[in-house]
Structure formats: structure tokens, C-alpha cells
Amino acid sequence: MNFDEIYGRPPEGVWRAPGRVNLIGEHTDYNDGFVLPFALSQGVTVSAARRDDGVFAVRSLQAPETAEVSDPVPGSVTGWAAYAVGVAWSLREAGHPVGGASLLIDADLPQGAGLSSSAALECAVAVALCDLYDLPVPGPELARIAQRAENDFVGVPCGIMDQSASLLCTSGHALLLDCRSGLSAQVPLDLTELTLLVIDTRAEHELVDGGYADRRAACEKAAELLGVPALRDVTDLGEALSQLGDPVLRRRTQHVVTENHRVEAAVGLLRAGVVGEVGALLTASHLSLRDQFEVSWPEADVAVEESVRAGARGARMVGGGFGGSVVALVPSDRTDRVREAVRAAYADRGWPEPRFLDATPSAGAGRLS
Template identity: 70%
Template structure:
């Protein structure tokens, strides 16, 4: 359930002593399959969640950005809309505002609310960027195609937060459609909607927030990206998406680390294409094996999984789930599990019991269905 827009509007009035001019919502995303392929110019298949980030906003005439969050302990941040430098949560909306200044955006007061757990790999940062971007565009009458707006939000995260993310998260938040996954070609930016209704097939998608928080700015994400770029350079291709003969590519690389990275990216792109074929054929249950294969590759070839995710997937499979995998950049965050709806309770209990047996913090588990993309709600 997304944040209550009426309550957020009321909270805005209390915080700023005026009514907001609107409330905008952008969803988090769950990447069904296609991990670490986006910045390699490959394919991804995410879908939007019902949960996300909402922003209540109003224009200001003094050239300032006032940023407050109901989830932040601080009293908010005030920065010039002309530009600057920030760290922490406020860098995400401020970065978007600074780039939109080039398109005519001015000062604004923003109040932010979220029901996405930060650090869970569900793209709370992109949701914050996209909700802010929609709000400022509407407030200032800025018309930007949603594909271009996704690129602007990505640029804000790259330049003003320092995370070299790909385009997937922002595209999923802005372009998704209810009851569909979004097939995104990360090179061309072209996308198409693929029907995905697990409930109609008697299936449930479980999101397992492992409670092992990740921090993409810690360096491992950037290191994996650099390794992929180095491998592409050595192979003489623009990006790993362009590797056509995997065996030949692996044979020409001396570094075993780079060989593992290439193997994951190339086979993961194939898995995305296979998953799309299964969905279009209505064979939703057969996705499970693709998810599990993706997890094993992320664990063993790309080396970005973590113990809590491995246990979640292993115990889910043992309890009868169709498949599962870690999601997100890695080293913490969430996993997804595809299971028959009538087994979901058993799968959930098996994961919770395994965590308790290891004295780990209990996971947060919830069901997910493909939801609509970012929009104005008031």
C-alpha cells in the first residue's frame, strides 16, 4: 500500500503552513530477471510495485529548495535551486531539481513519504528521484518525455549522488503498466510491456527483505561495473551485450575474474529473453527455473550475493517454491521467490524458521503484484 496522499498533504500543511499544489507518487521496482545487465547495454525485465515514494510539493518564489522527509530524523534541508552539493537522502531530490533548473524549474517546498524499506534493493532512490521529477515538471509546466525524464533522473544519481547506476530503475518507475513487466533494452531505451499476472496462474511473488542493508556507494557496485567495462575493452566490443560467442570470449580472457563476469552478463541476457518468451506463452510457472539459474550465476559468477539471500532461496526451494533469486546490486537487500499461491505460507515459514535458527534478524516478507508507474495522485 503506497503512502496515503491525503495524510501527506495534511502533513505538508503542518510543515510549511500552506497547502501543497499536488501530491505525486512513484513506485519502487522489483526486477524479475536481468541483474547487472543494464549498465552493460543489455536487457532487463522489471515491474513496478504498489509500494513507493510520494512527494507533496508547492512552488517557492525565493529560488530555494526546502526538502523534508517523514522518514528522516533531521529537520530538513534548504539549498539553492541553482545548484550545490549534498550528501545523504536529500542529494537525490536536489540533484533532480538542479538538472530540471535547465528546463525552467524553480524553487519548491517538498515533503516526502515512503513505504519502501531503504537498502532493500527495491529502488527507493529511483522512486524518490522520479516522484520529485514529476512534481517539479507539473509545477512548472515542463514537458519532458518519460524516457527522457528517466535519463535525467539517472543522471542526477550518477552526478549528484555518485552511484554509477544504469537506466533500469528510473525507467521501471516511470514507464511500468499495471499487470505487466517492462522489457527494457538498456542500449536503445526502447521498451515494451509484457503481460505478467502471476495470480491468474495460481502463483504468488514473494519479496523477502533480508534485512541485510546494502550501500551501493560502498564501492563493490562500481567495481563490478569497471570489471565489465575492462572485459568489454579487452574483447573489443562496445559492451558485454555485444558478445556473441561466449566460449570464444571466455577463452580469450586470461583473468578468471573477468571471465566470470562475462559469463554472468551474457547468460543473464539470454535468461531475460527466455523469460519474456515464457511470459508471452503464458508459461508463468516455468519462470522459476530461470530465477534460480540467475541466482546461482549472481552468486558464483558475479559474486554479489550474500548469506541471507542464499538461505532465503535455498529454503524456499526446499519448501516447494518454483524458483527464486537475489535482486538488486547485491551485498544486501532483497530476494524474490515465485511459488504456488497455496504454498506461499509454507515457503514464508521455512525462510523465517531458517533465519531464526541462525539468530538472524527476522526477514520482512510481502506479496508483490505488477503495479502502475509514476503518476499524480492529488
């Protein structure tokens, strides 16, 4: 089925937004910290046309469910379609005059793999609606609008990173994003003789469940007890840990503070052109996410261990946790060895075979035709 067959007319255009891999800086975004994502070549495509009846209609080539609503409000749409309809609601809530639209969604980005398929969907819809209705919304503002759709319409308390990466990244670069100010900078990500290998562990995650929200609530509680606006503002980690009586809050705080330092160190290494040295920071990040933030999962731990044993410079889980993907920084002549090592380890444990993706730092969202 194509747009013409579904809606009885051709689309007015086609837009695309990429998924992302966060090179480093996990669970720092909603703590007003720093993140360093890059956009993938894989993403979500939206074919769209305006409607004069005020109806917002959404179809997907990957899912049987459909949605048609003329007055979208939180709770009026559920499932995957809520991410798309929520963008129209959020644009209207921000004062932008968005009318009805017919949308057809297509994607080559795996869902549930921790590669931000939800933000890619939101951002593809956002740029489509802005073009259709001639809305000159700057990228950082549009990222906030898409984030609000996920926070307040879908009900996922995500930070700003995923939407910013999908909208603002440029080819061959990672995006250093200050999640408090919204300021960003492009950081060269030169992968000469290196490959960023994404390993989809096949353990799907779902951020609407309680694990992600619990971690965010713990960070907010720790910041409140420490008397700072957010954990990003902790300057003396030792002193902060001594003030927190709850061992869980101490672990969460230790991860966020040290992860921000790892982002800053990674940026320095990338700007100095020593990309391979970032590998040690990736592995340190994973160990912190596993032991301090406690959001890793067995398939990710094995993928990291086997990747490093087979020659990767470093590896870590990406995304919110509890399932999804691992990213490994691998010398290009060792990628086959890493793939085989991870496959063999999964087979030994009776797990589904992992999927692999060579990640190329790519451009953010835009119009295709």
C-alpha cells in the first residue's frame, strides 16, 4: 500500500528523521547534563498531505493500527500512533496553527532496540507539519515541542536528547548538547579505520514501564536533598555522597556526575583526533550504568564483554536501559571477529541471535521530496 492507495491522492511531500546512537552521556539529559549523540542513516519516513476537514489521520506500513482524530488531547490516542498525534497537539499547544493532515509512516529503524525510533517518528512528523503549514520553528524549539509530545501526550518522562539528535545532528559529527541551556556544538567524529558497531541485543525495552521513571525520580530526589537544581550542579562528588544516606541515591548520583565528566573527556579526545581513546570511556560508562545506575541487562553485559575480548576498543549499552542495543568502537579490521564472538556467546546461552548495524554519523531530519 502507498499513500495514494490509502488516502486517494498523492502526498505533498516526504520527510525523514533519523534514529540516534548516544555515543556517551546516558541518563544525564534529564539531569540538565551533557550528552553526545549522533544520528543514524536509518530512521522514519513520513509522507504527508494537508486536509481541510481538521482530521489528523495516521497510518503505518509497519503496524495495522490506525488513528483518526480531529481534536487530539492526551488520552485520545494510544499505542505507537500517540507519538505522531501528540506532535500535532504539542504544536498547537505551543501556539502554532496546525490544521488536519494525512500521514503515512514508514521506517527502517528497529523498534525497541534503544535507537530512539519514537523520537524519530515525532521529529519526522514535526518537520512534515511545519513544512505543510509553513511554520518557521527553529530546530531547538521544535525539539522541545516533540519532547513535550512524548512527555505529556504519550506519558514518557524522556529528556531532550533524542529529539535534539534527530533534528540537529550533521553528517560526520556527534552533537554535544547542554541539556539545560539547549546550546549545542558539532564535534567531529572521524571513524577512519574504526567502526561504530551497533549490536541489537534483541531484548526489547519499553520506557512506559516504571524503571525509567523510577531512575528519574531518584535523581530528582537526590538533587533536592543536596540542595541543587539538578545533579549536573554537583561539583564535589565526595561531599555529595557523604550527604546522602540512601545507598541507592548515592549510586544514582555517582553515575550521573561521573558520566558528565566522561562526556567532557570524550569531546576532548574527539576534537584532538584520537577517537580510539574514547573506547575506554565507553566501557567505563557501561560499568557505571550496570553497577551504579542498574539499568543494564544480561544480553548487554555479555555483548560488551565479548566485544572487548574480541578486539573492540570499548563498548557500552545505549538508551534508557532494560533492553535495547550496545555500541562498540571497533577497529574496522576486527568487526567480523567481534560479530562472531557475540553471536557465539548468545548461541551458548540459548538467546536469540543478535542483529548488527554499522553506524554512520548522519544528518538530521529534513525533507526528501
